[in-house]
Amino acid sequence: MCGIIAYIGDKPATPRLIEGLRRVEYRGYDSAGVAVLGEDGIWLRKSTGRVEELSRLVGEGTKSTVGMAHTRWATHGGVTVQNAHPHLDVTGRIAVVHNGIIENMHELKAKLQAEGTVFRSETDTEILPHLIRHYYEGDPLKAVLRALEDVRGTYGIGVLFADHPDMIIAARNGSPLVIGLGEGETVLGSDPQAIVAHTRRVIYLDDREVAVLTRQGCQVHKLDGRKVAQRQQVLDQDWGLAEKGQFQNFMLKEIYEQPESIRRCLSGRIQIDDGNAKLGGLNMSPRELVAVGGVVNLGCGTSYHAGMVGAMALEHLARVPARAEIASEFRYRHPIVSRESVYFAVSQSGETADTLGAVEEVTLKGGQCMGIVNVVGSTIARNCGQGVYVHSGPEVAVASTKAFTSQMSALMAFTLMLARTRNLSLEQGQQVARALLDIPNRVQEYLDAPGPIDEVVASVIHARYVLFLGRAFSYPVALEGALKLKEVAYVPCEGYPAGEMKHGPIAMLEKGTPVIFLAPTDAHREKAISNMKEVQARGANLIVVHNAGDAEMASIANVSIPIPVVPAYLTPFLTVLPLQLLAYRAGLALGRDIDKPRNLAKSVTVE
Numbered sequence: 001m002c003g004i005i006a007y008i009g010d011k012p013a014t015p016r017l018i019e020g021l022r023r024v025e026y027r028g029y030d031s032a033g034v035a036v037l038g039e040d041g042i043w044l045r046k047s048t049g050r051v052e053e054l055s056r057l058v059g060e061g062t063k064s065t066v067g068m069a070h071t072r073w074a075t076h077g078g079v080t081v082q083n084a085h086p087h088l089d090v091t092g093r094i095a096v097v098h099n100g101i102i103e104n105m106h107e108l109k110a111k112l113q114a115e116g117t118v119f120r121s122e123t124d125t126e127i128l129p130h131l132i133r134h135y136y137e138g139d140p141l142k143a144v145l146r147a148l149e150d151v152r153g154t155y156g157i158g159v160l161f162a163d164h165p166d167m168i169i170a171a172r173n174g175s176p177l178v179i180g181l182g183e184g185e186t187v188l189g190s191d192p193q194a195i196v197a198h199t200r201r202v203i204y205l206d207d208r209e210v211a212v213l214t215r216q217g218c219q220v221h222k223l224d225g226r227k228v229a230q231r232q233q234v235l236d237q238d239w240g241l242a243e244k245g246q247f248q249n250f251m252l253k254e255i256y257e258q259p260e261s262i263r264r265c266l267s268g269r270i271q272i273d274d275g276n277a278k279l280g281g282l283n284m285s286p287r288e289l290v291a292v293g294g295v296v297n298l299g300c301g302t303s304y305h306a307g308m309v310g311a312m313a314l315e316h317l318a319r320v321p322a323r324a325e326i327a328s329e330f331r332y333r334h335p336i337v338s339r340e341s342v343y344f345a346v347s348q349s350g351e352t353a354d355t356l357g358a359v360e361e362v363t364l365k366g367g368q369c370m371g372i373v374n375v376v377g378s379t380i381a382r383n384c385g386q387g388v389y390v391h392s393g394p395e396v397a398v399a400s401t402k403a404f405t406s407q408m409s410a411l412m413a414f415t416l417m418l419a420r421t422r423n424l425s426l427e428q429g430q431q432v433a434r435a436l437l438d439i440p441n442r443v444q445e446y447l448d449a450p451g452p453i454d455e456v457v458a459s460v461i462h463a464r465y466v467l468f469l470g471r472a473f474s475y476p477v478a479l480e481g482a483l484k485l486k487e488v489a490y491v492p493c494e495g496y497p498a499g500e501m502k503h504g505p506i507a508m509l510e511k512g513t514p515v516i517f518l519a520p521t522d523a524h525r526e527k528a529i530s531n532m533k534e535v536q537a538r539g540a541n542l543i544v545v546h547n548a549g550d551a552e553m554a555s556i557a558n559v560s561i562p563i564p565v566v567p568a569y570l571t572p573f574l575t576v577l578p579l580q581l582l583a584y585r586a587g588l589a590l591g592r593d594i595d596k597p598r599n600l601a602k603s604v605t606v607e
């Protein structure tokens with residue numbers, strides 16, 4: 001969702017701000033704006049639509065070396081230029097960009113209006129510049145600290161004062177901000193992507209902290225004004241600048257990166273000799289592993305689907321009760337949190353508000369929550385304290401692909417660790433370890449020859465309804481395939497457990513309805529074949545993803561998509577690939593904005 005970039009340095013700010021906005025475009029937005037300090041005060045430009053439009057509007061910009069910019073994903077108020085950030089106070093000398101939601105907006109707005117403040121937008125954000133102005137007596141830091149005392153809600157903000165061109169103020173509560181410390185320049189971003197072009201030396205702001213950025217660096221304070229000691233860190237190498245390279249868009253690039261991203265997640269963690277895995281970030285001894293009474297994987301969207309696969313693998317290999325839960329539902333059903341269970345917060349961005357809420361619920365109830373997260377230093381990773389980084393590298397396309405296979409990789413590594421402490425012999429552990437380490441090769445093998453995806457594309461793009469079916473390990477993949485096709489191509493579809501088809505969705509089938517059946521060879525093969533016959537008896541177009549060499553499946557299918565053979569519990573790594581490619585190519589055929597589908601945001605930081 002909304003993105004922030006701010007720059008104070010020795011070079012012109014505007015081109016750097018526009019470039020920074022391009023790097024956070026992937027988060028999803030509908031309008032954008034930039035404010036820089038000029039000789040006559042604050043120079044402001046805003047537009048609806050893409051950063052490209054803002055860039056045209058800004059043109060050469062000004063020579064100013066201080067400024068900030070924002071991409072907005074509408075919450076309070078429609079998509080209009082007035083509602084786009086930055087917002088100014090009544091004098092036009094204080095500008096604010098804001099991610100998050102001011103919960104006591106109405107109360108504060110009424111108070112400011114009673115004093116004669118005229119609001120120019122429908123946003124909650126506009127409260128902030130007015131409130132800061134209200135408390136401003138010449139000291140920017142004091143004014144911001146005082147204003148934030150009145151505010152309830154979440155914020156990541158940047159504030160510019162026309163009277164103080166040598167500083168930018170930033171503050172955080174529940175909405176991430178990272179500060180980059182370069183040579184003679186300091187940069188503020190809502191995520192590392194906004195700043196890695198400048199520097200890798202960073203400070204992550206914590207909740208209820210305020211920072212004063214200058215060209216020489218930054219000083220962090222608590223909300224009560226106390227100074228906080230410096231705590232810099234250096235961004236990981238795999239957190240490089242995301243570039244499309246030879247690919248038409250990020251989604252395709254990220255699909256093809258999977259052999260490498262899975263390998264990176266597993267490397268150094270899976271040990272063939274011991275038939276075991278080592279996840280240092282979990283900090284769990286064998287004694288603690290043996291004591292684990294259950295595992296709960298919490299996540300949303302694709303991360304939830306990865307959690308489902310992980311839970312199935314845990315029950316299958318480690319014989320530990322395990323389940324996945326939709327994080328957005330978790331805390332609202334007043335869950336029972338067991339102290340014997342391990343809770344994993346599975347999240348690519350590490351910023352998903354619903355997942356964060358679930359983490360807080362587990363922690364509040366005395367449970368132990370650990371992160372399975374991609375973005376290093378993200379809120380979930382830091383709140384959990386312990387966990388596993390999946391090391392996918394930056395995932396830019398809104399539709400998650402490589403994060404899914406990396407999350408499954410991390411969960412499989414944990415499964416192996418847990419299974420070895422109870423259920424698996426050395427030899428069995430070694431078999432699992434070998435099969436797991438071979439996955440990147442099998443993924444590459446499939447991607448090199450993906451089969452007749454375009455035939456499937458032709459069948460789905462004008463379909464009124466598409467059904468994805470799978471049993472056991474293929475069921476979460478059916479859900480994931482449907483999610484991808486909806487997100488990227490906007491084709492009406494759903495994923496279902498194959499056995500449930502006859503309890504309802506079969507009514508949707510008519511001549512030509514595409515039914516995509518995930519049927520790698522496993523214990524459910526015969527039952528899957530019966531379901532396929534039921535599908536074909538209704539005239540549907542049966543597309544089957546099956547093990548290479550399974551001639552019977554190939555002959556039943558109207559369109560057959562073979563995948564390399566792996567053990568049943570690892571099939572999701574392979575069965576998901578044709579579905580990712582299908583969503584991508586269907587989106588392309590329908591002229592969709594592949595990397596930035598409508599209405600969606602990459603990290604969903606509101607509930």
Ligand code: M6R
Nearest residue numbers: 301302303347348349352399400
């Ligand atoms: O960053 P997270 O993994 O926590 O995000 C969770 C979901 O919002 C995310 O997986 C979403 O469903 C994706 N757009 C799916 O492609």
